[in-house]
Amino acid sequence: MTEGKLRAEVIATALKMNELGINQGTSGNVSARTHNRMLITPTSVVYGELRPDDLPRLEFPTPDFPGGVIAGEPDWHGPLAPSSEWRLHQAIYQAFPRAQAVIHTHATFSTVLAIARREIPACHYMLGIFGGAPIRCAAYATFGTQEFADRAVEAMTGRSACLLANHGMVVWGESLKHALWRAVELETVANQYYHSLLIGGPVLLSDDEMADTAAKLDGYGHRPGMADE
Numbered sequence: 216m217t218e219g220k221l222r223a224e225v226i227a228t229a230l231k232m233n234e235l236g237i238n239q240g241t242s243g244n245v246s247a248r249t250h251n252r253m254l255i256t257p258t259s260v261v262y263g264e265l266r267p268d269d270l271p272r273l274e275f276p277t278p279d280f281p282g283g284v285i286a287g288e289p290d291w292h293g294p295l296a297p298s299s300e301w302r303l304h305q306a307i308y309q310a311f312p313r314a315q316a317v318i319h320t321h322a323t324f325s326t327v328l329a330i331a332r333r334e335i336p337a338c339h340y341m342l343g344i345f346g347g348a349p350i351r352c353a354a355y356a357t358f359g360t361q362e363f364a365d366r367a368v369e370a371m372t373g374r375s376a377c378l379l380a381n382h383g384m385v386v387w388g389e390s391l392k393h394a395l396w397r398a399v400e401l402e403t404v405a406n407q408y409y410h411s412l413l414i415g416g417p418v419l420l421s422d423d424e425m426a427d428t429a430a431k432l433d434g435y436g437h438r439p440g441m442a443d444e
């Protein structure tokens with residue numbers, strides 16, 4: 216895919232996450248990896264007003280520019296400053312080589328659980344699409360900091376998603392559409408888990424039951440060439 220097409224797809228994904236009700240306003244952010252850099256939504260913008268050329272492009276770290284930071288500033292190019300969460304996105308691309316897209320949202324049920332600092336246990340077999348259960352809740356840190364990024368990556372060990380204490384959730388995918396599919400599925404299970412707590416609590420799946428479904432789910436879900444939903 217050309218960089219121009221990818222820019223348009225990052226914006227379309229940001230618009231779609233709000234349209235689907237898993238994010239609102241200028242909250243959340245979306246990025247896509249392209250070679251040794253990423254395209255990311257700018258900070259504090261209304262996604263509907265974005266044009267492809269507005270997206271900042273950030274270079275990943277090199278031996279000359281450790282951490283992708285020069286004189287305290289991220290190494291970015293474009294008319295608008297990158298999302299305040301560029302460190303979170305960058306840390307995920309560095310930790311997970313298969314990650315091609317990252318979506319961070321303040322989806323309601325995921326955030327309700329994150330506010331209560333609850334993880335999502337093995338309450339639904341679909342958690343297999345994230346690498347298994349639980350979906351951990353990363354320890355709290357101030358948004359936009361390296362500590363916040365590091366804690367999220369730690370909570371995502373062996374997973375493609377985590378909750379972010381008193382904040383929201385983040386997922387990575389092998390494409391923008393794949394990441395959006397995962398974000399919707401995570402919010403759906405968070406909603407279902409929350410409601411199960413209201414009627415006496417879930418009956419959890421065993422490790423063996425989760426392992427069986429994880430094997431069956433390998434390759435399940437959004438794949439390149441599939442329609443949006």
Ligand code: 13P
Pocket residue numbers: 241242243244256257258259260297298299300358359
């Ligand atoms: P940005 O507008 O800087 O992307 O921040 C939104 C957000 O959700 C911070 O966590």
